[in-house]
Amino acid sequence: MIALLARDLRLAIRAGGGFGLGLAFFLILAVLVPLGVGPEGQVLALIAPGILWVGALLACLLSLDRLFALDFEDGSLDLLATAPIPLEGVVAIKALAHWLTTGLPLVLAAPVLGVLLNLPGPAFGWLVLSLLLGTPALSVIGAFGAALTVGLKRGGLLMSLLVLPLYVPTLVFGAEAVSRGAQGLPAATPLLLLAGITAGSAALLPFAAAHALRINLR
Amino acid sequence: MELVVSDLACARGGVPLLEGVNLRLGAGEALVVRGPNGCGKTTLLRTLAGLQPALEGHVSCPPETMAYAGHADGLKAVLSVAENLEFWAAIHGQGGVNDAMAAMNLTDLADRQAQNLSAGQKRRLGLARLMVTGRWVWVLDEPTVSLDVASVALFGEVVRAHLAGGGAALMATHIDLGLAEARVLELTPFRALPRAPDGFDEAFL
Numbered sequence: 001m002i003a004l005l006a007r008d009l010r011l012a013i014r015a016g017g018g019f020g021l022g023l024a025f026f027l028i029l030a031v032l033v034p035l036g037v038g039p040e041g042q043v044l045a046l047i048a049p050g051i052l053w054v055g056a057l058l059a060c061l062l063s064l065d066r067l068f069a070l071d072f073e074d075g076s077l078d079l080l081a082t083a084p085i086p087l088e089g090v091v092a093i094k095a096l097a098h099w100l101t102t103g104l105p106l107v108l109a110a111p112v113l114g115v116l117l118n119l120p121g122p123a124f125g126w127l128v129l130s131l132l133l134g135t136p137a138l139s140v141i142g143a144f145g146a147a148l149t150v151g152l153k154r155g156g157l158l159m160s161l162l163v164l165p166l167y168v169p170t171l172v173f174g175a176e177a178v179s180r181g182a183q184g185l186p187a188a189t190p191l192l193l194l195a196g197i198t199a200g201s202a203a204l205l206p207f208a209a210a211h212a213l214r215i216n217l218r
Numbered sequence: 219m220e221l222v223v224s225d226l227a228c229a230r231g232g233v234p235l236l237e238g239v240n241l242r243l244g245a246g247e248a249l250v251v252r253g254p255n256g257c258g259k260t261t262l263l264r265t266l267a268g269l270q271p272a273l274e275g276h277v278s279c280p281p282e283t284m285a286y287a288g289h290a291d292g293l294k295a296v297l298s299v300a301e302n303l304e305f306w307a308a309i310h311g312q313g314g315v316n317d318a319m320a321a322m323n324l325t326d327l328a329d330r331q332a333q334n335l336s337a338g339q340k341r342r343l344g345l346a347r348l349m350v351t352g353r354w355v356w357v358l359d360e361p362t363v364s365l366d367v368a369s370v371a372l373f374g375e376v377v378r379a380h381l382a383g384g385g386a387a388l389m390a391t392h393i394d395l396g397l398a399e400a401r402v403l404e405l406t407p408f409r410a411l412p413r414a415p416d417g418f419d420e421a422f423l
Contacts, residue, residue, distance in 0.1 A: 002308075003304075003305055003308030003309055004305075004309065007294070007297070007305045010297070010301075011294060011296060011297070014296040014297075073290075074290055074291070074292055074293060074294070074295075075288055075289070075290025075291060075292040076292040076293075076294070078269060078286065078288055078290070078292065079286065079292040079306070079347075080309070081268075081269060082267050082268060082269065082281060082284070082285075082286050083306075083309045083310065084282065084309070084310060084311065085309060217269055217270070218269070218270040218271075
């Protein structure tokens with residue numbers, strides 16, 4: 001399993017792996033929004049939590065459609081399905097590799113982009129914390145969507161349509177935690193719900209995704 | 219160890235292709251599956267390898283004892299030859315990467331990225347993967363595609379060494395690998411007759 005994680009990280013970093021693509025998208029979005037909305041600090045501060053969370057969500061989605069599609073095309077997925085490690089483990093490891101190459105950089109870059117969006121001072125900690133708790137759920141739910149659409153031509157578009165509605169709870173609680181933090185209100189409840197979504201999806205969805213993969217491999 | 223397949227039926231895309239397939243494969247034996255295009259060679263091999271469920275019948279060995287090599291080689295273009303093999307060896311908990319490269323004449327190419335290999339070299343790398351799986355039965359689907367004569371002979375030697383080590387090989391191929399001892403299974407007599415859909419869901423598949 002560690003070998004699979006190492007391979008996926010190595011593939012992401014090498015040429016054409018798409019490492020940093022999501023991060024660049026996130027950066028551009030956070031730069032474009034102030035240009036579009038205007039420089040009024042109050043308006044920006046109001047919408048910053050939502051924009052940052054929507055940006056993180058879309059950036060995550062960018063690299064998801066290749067999660068299983070590449071392995072499917074070159075035949076590795078057949079071979080991984082017949083390998084000694086369970087397919088559920090393969091899904092979990094690939095989701096983890098996706099989070100390490102996409103989600104974690106977003107978490108680390110978010111405070112810098114918060115400055116661009118005039119995010120109020122007290123909210124920075126909550127922003128990092130909520131992204132840290134919420135982005136793993138984005139990767140796992142996305143892995144499920146990618147498993148459902150693997151093997152379909154232009155499956156990426158269909159995957160976005162399937163996955164984005166499933167992202168709604170994560171987005172609602174994540175953005176809510178940050179905006180509560182910005183207003184100085186207690187933000188523990190949405191954060192706990194966010195952590196619950198992540199734990200629940202990480203526990204259940206690898207099984208669903210592995211089953212979807214087996215059906216798609218037939 | 220013996221692989222016994224009894225009364226196996228398998229389908230492709232919901233259409234039954236084969237039924238009543240019986241075969242036996244003991245240690246040190248090779249079996250070549252023959253038949254016209256579309257008769258179900260690949261479907262049979264994928265069913266045995268556990269990639270799709272059988273309609274009916276019984277296979278004595280679990281898929282965990284088989285190493286499957288299909289039409290695609292499962293190589294990562296940006297990894298080198300050695301890295302590709304090391305990955306599969308690690309997944310199967312085996313060593314012997316250097317031996318596998320030497321056997322398939324890949325040692326000189328060890329540091330070259332897979333995307334810069336020729337089609338035949340890629341195929342050789344895909345076949346070298348079999349040697350690092352440590353599996354007992356090799357299930358090979360057209361292993362000689364894009365191999366030149368010398369490489370076919372090289373691979374024939376590798377299969378023979380695997381058989382001599384107590385392994386077995388089940389392959390679909392049109393080209394003679396130089397394995398005189400291999401038995402031939404003709405699949406045409408096992409062609410399945412059309413069946414009535416046996417369930418409400420099946421009618422929509």
